Amino acid sequence: MGSKPSTPKAKQNAKASTVDAKKSKEKHAKDDDNQLKTSSNSPKDVMISYSHQDKEMMAKLRESLEDNDITVWVDVVGLQAGVDFLGKIGQAILNAKLFISLLSTSTVKSKYCQDEIALAYISQKPIFPFAINTQQEIYDCMGTGMKLQLSGIEWTFALKPETFENDFAELLSRLKAELEAQKSDEKSDVSEKRMLTRHTSKSKKKKDPRTQELSEEFWKKHFDKEEVVEWERFKKDFSKYFHAEMEYLFTEDKEKGFLWANLKEEVELLNDENSVDMLPKKNLIDFTVRYGDTLSLWESVEEFGKEMFAMQEVFGMDSSVRVQAIEHLGQFQSPRVIESLRDLLYNEDPNVRAVASVSLAKTGNSEKLTIKRLMKALNDKDRLVREAGCLALGHIKAKEAIPALLRLWRNDFISHVREAAQAALELIGGDEVEQAMHITKVLADEIRLLTLEN
Template structure:
């Protein structure tokens, strides 16, 4: 558990493409564009499990920790009750992101703790295998959980401790699950890191949406299929297995490619009444989710295109029933809302980690931070994360360029540096003139250096011409000075 609201960086080994992003060297205590989590070195790397809990439950936590360690599962946990501030987020945020798996100890105290809620959300969007250990009955905990935690843990396997005398026996299935997950995670870690786009080729089309938490996604599909098989004799309600195309045809017709959003949202509202009920959302929360879904589906002039609807139902190139896509989208949306909240204790960790995901929701969140954030440290991390998230996708790059150009006029020099380097990574030709202006006129040498790096990265005739003219003028001015 923890109580903080800032983050501190640790170094990582950068690829050749990322080298320029680490150029700025800020004053002590400030974040740099090199703040990234994968590949970091430090006391968290290699830990199998990070435990999140309420300090009211520290005795039970210690017993669980001992049991895990006796099973050769390494554990990181805060046993000191870190106070709010930079040190807290450095410890907690990095431990969550750098550990292989995440275990949350659920009690009446922890499920109502803002810190534990934030930590669960960060673990979810960081693609961690999440394990829930409850020391109270399910029916006692869910009514007092906030919606975000309910949605996030809805596809997580829960383990229950009903008495400390039987704790070891009751945790045996948990230990087996963790060990099995760790074996797979450690074998495939390099493959997971290779998923990040590093190509300079730009696609005209938006990619299939990525799944923020693959472990929860796989379990959700398994649970759905198990429920369907067990209810094969009673399939009056087929909405849970209805494909995207079947839903569309049954409500709008096979030849219809465009439908008005109010008509679509009404069909979703009525068809999936049971889904909304199971998700425990209020009417206001449901309407908010529908509104956010309209943005995710790129609704224009109140009209939805079938192509965008199909994209919404496609995750990691697998087409899901609309009901599953809604559940997944709701969990991801509320996890993101949790960590992006201005009072979130893991906000900076979340922003940096989102660079691995390419979706409208991620781009929108990062752009919102660039345009409306007052904390320059957060703006710096958002700029660098946006450059990674938008790379390779032309439609994302155009939107990212608009936000990043705003950084070049920011009063904070680190924000200007990160904006330069991010635009360089995106090879933004439309930013050449502004970058040249900074290279020639900014009063801070590190900003001028970042602008020059970006111009060189972008390349092309315009960049070369601008660099050449500036160098010639500088040489002429130098000669005039000598003649005086």
Template structure:
């Protein structure tokens, strides 16, 4: 994957362990669980040490690569594992860290791993964001920011209070559970990150505006989703998507401008939002609009729903960039997501040039899609996984079998039976058999019975 950079480099790199099984065994180098993991540029090591000291002085345990990595360890992998294992994630922002590809990857990995993220900035908002790329701006647009450039003591006290509150909720298991959207035939995953992001948005809404706080233009106007629709479109049950998109674009122009989104960025984001809202034949229904704005048991403002979706989408796409240092680690953590954006990314990854990525994507796709009953979506996922069974790589075929078995896809029985009878690799034949047994049903039982009977007869002929 690459060699370890020296401590004089801009930042550390993160390795991505190869995973070919649904439940990978514990790594011999697996990191200890800590309260907080700090991501930083090594050029800010003095600031990181001061922050670490303050956190530990308040009773929190902290993971940083400087202290936790030892000579001979697979330390690139350990950084990725530390993000996943730690309860909270802090990114120390500076002119150096926001331009570090490794920091950007780590923020994206923290996001898709459902970590409560806290941004601690050494600079004022305008100074740090003017050198920050769009992806990081979107990903960090919904998290709590702390500024250490002025009044450090008060800023740290506020940060510590937020960290401890968040820890109490993580340790108490106070996470929103996925709830099934009755009448739609498909469940929605509402992860802990969305809950955290909502708390961060509320924090910013009620925060006193000052020179080191986020500009007021980035704060949603909190016009609730139902109110927005009624105000703009009245009591109609559906509206043309082009009309809705133009209305939303105008309504949210200050937010787009505040994070410096180009016209193309906005156009691409609206296209993704349209897909997520299930726009069909150029029309958006009120039901699908409300479904998009629903987070857990609460229907939030359109502004907030869009901001959460945008940041999540960018994080997912960023972490799977061809040069991302944390792709495989991130793919392992996508099983908790069931949004169309995530599923579409995973489907694309089934055709990645790296076969290790295809393997883990297939496994994650099975986890992410197992709760989806919408016929069209399930069919697309099953067809993608069926393609894995024709791969020339045995791990891709094996993971495809296991994924189809987990999805209990009856449409896969014929092809799985062919692999069970004909594949030259015993582990693939075994995976195909396991999948057929998991799928079950008369067709699977009949196919397995016929094959076993024929095998027994062939063995008898050999003996005679």
């Protein structure tokens, strides 16, 4: 049976439909092109990190999220000349409420995706892995840093097109639960501890009892009643006891070496008469108390590794992202993080020096070396660094800095620095500060009166 000839009206409708489709396509293309330009001004619910080899799945995921009233930021333009990749995308990560990693064998090989996950981790973004390859396929390609940052997180898998709707529904449920929790937090006084512990969605996988042992249990099992053991002996016994966990996470010996070198400094070893590095039992126990909670020995090492590898990634990033990432390091109280922040006070970028000062104060660390480094900031040629140094010293109530702060309050030629010095002195308080400030104000009033009389 032949088809009916098209009527003028049918042709007109078909033409209108084609025009509408073209306009819709052009609108989406325009939105995509403008997205990088506007990302910093329009925070979204979710930021999607993905490899551009998986752009079809990304588009499907993005559409499904938006259909469910979840606002999305995603880099649809890709790496093009003139695009400030890490600056724009880094800002989008910092602005977004949640972070989705579209995980595939391509994602984990991408340096950009590695940087994005590290920044999300440092910035305490809830991370939601959405995997389109099996976990084993992905882990075979994944580096240690990414393994650590994604460990303990519950993954959602979308391995087959026909199950995508169900897989997505599982992810959506988790996303909405987290968004609701954040709304609730905004309306109430949420402790810093809660914000730290709700960093990620935790895995439901049953844990090995060994990984739940406290440091005292491990110590008694291996070293009995000794109070101090050789560092190399501890390393050997730890590596043997947690052999499966170490081999699963660390793909190269140099990565294990990086962990051990940092951990060695973290636990503050002693030296015996033969200059042999010795680990005190007390130092190991203290190491496992993190952010007010006592973790198991393995969990403590794993969390420490996450911090170290994430910091390594962040410090190698583009400076525009690094400055903002450093700002978030203040939430980590690890001695290695504190030492890294101290070192950043000598960075050539004044923005890095200023933010490192503030972050160092946020750690609450008031050791002599911290105060000494912050006091150097008071002589910095950059006024923002001097201002940040003042506020940092005031925050940690560094009495040793009172004379230097008084000097700045009286003499600095920048009013903002003088105001910061005054605020710091008021935070520190005490008789010495009150007396010195009173004398200065009395003298200033007398000088003003003399000036008026003349």
